[in-house]
Amino acid sequence: MDRLQAHIAAHGWGFWCVERRAAPGCIGAVGLMHIPWEAAFTPAVEIGWRIAPAAQRQGFAEEAARLALAAGFGPIGLAEIVSFTRPANAPSWRLMERLGMSRGEDFGHPRLPEGHPARPHILYRLSRADWVAQRLG
Template sequence: MTPATIEGPRLILRPWRQEDLEPLFAINGDPESMRYFASVMTRAESDAWAARLKAHFAEHGWGFWVVEERGGAPFVGVVGLMNIPWTARFTPAVEIGWRIAPAFRRRGHAEEAARMALGYGFGTLRLPEIVAFTVPANAPSWRLMERLGMTPDGSFGHPRLPADHPLHEHVLYRLVASRG
């Protein structure tokens, strides 16, 4: 399936290229960027995650896009939609997520790219709902979820983390398509 590209006035959400692996690892290997995740990733783990994201694109034609500034930086981060591969009270579901490189944070890139991805999810894909989740301490992420119009729907224990892990508990947000 041909991967979708989404173009906005300032950003382009595009499929993956080989040269994206190094800047992705710069995020995934950075302790500050990964403080709300179970651990930083090694280069091999980061590359394996990118391979899973690319495989999702190959199967569906959409997923976590690379965010590029139009006429600027070729890699700002990744933002997109993904079928959740594990089971929880709200699955099956499509999640929206983001990881933005430190140099590009607090510039509105995550929100702008997320709005583009949501538009694609609700418009082109006609999804009935999109979810997002994070740990309660990740205020920048759940505040972005709220700015996107998502509403909180309680919490859940992440099934890929042990119950005694400090990041086991996650908050869930939902956004339902407006059809009209």
């Protein structure tokens, strides 16, 4: 939480709490963040989501992610947004595809040691131009 709050304080945007309309209380966080480590595709801004297990697969991540993309490509003015996950995390990369993101290069997460089973990651990208074109049909 400290890292998320510090990012919002520094940039005016970041990850936001997701709540159900009918039942107040944070069920997760979705938003945008500068990636704080180095990789072939950084510097970059990622879109990400963390939803409580009991609230997953109910559309909350997708709805909030679409709002985060609109903020990123609208008032924030980003040229590109990336996202990444482990190959086994099909719900996440399927959401990236529903959001219109295209698969990029595979990479080893630099914060995990060589040989760690969670090190392999897949990258997805979406440019502002592609986001606008998708919205205009």
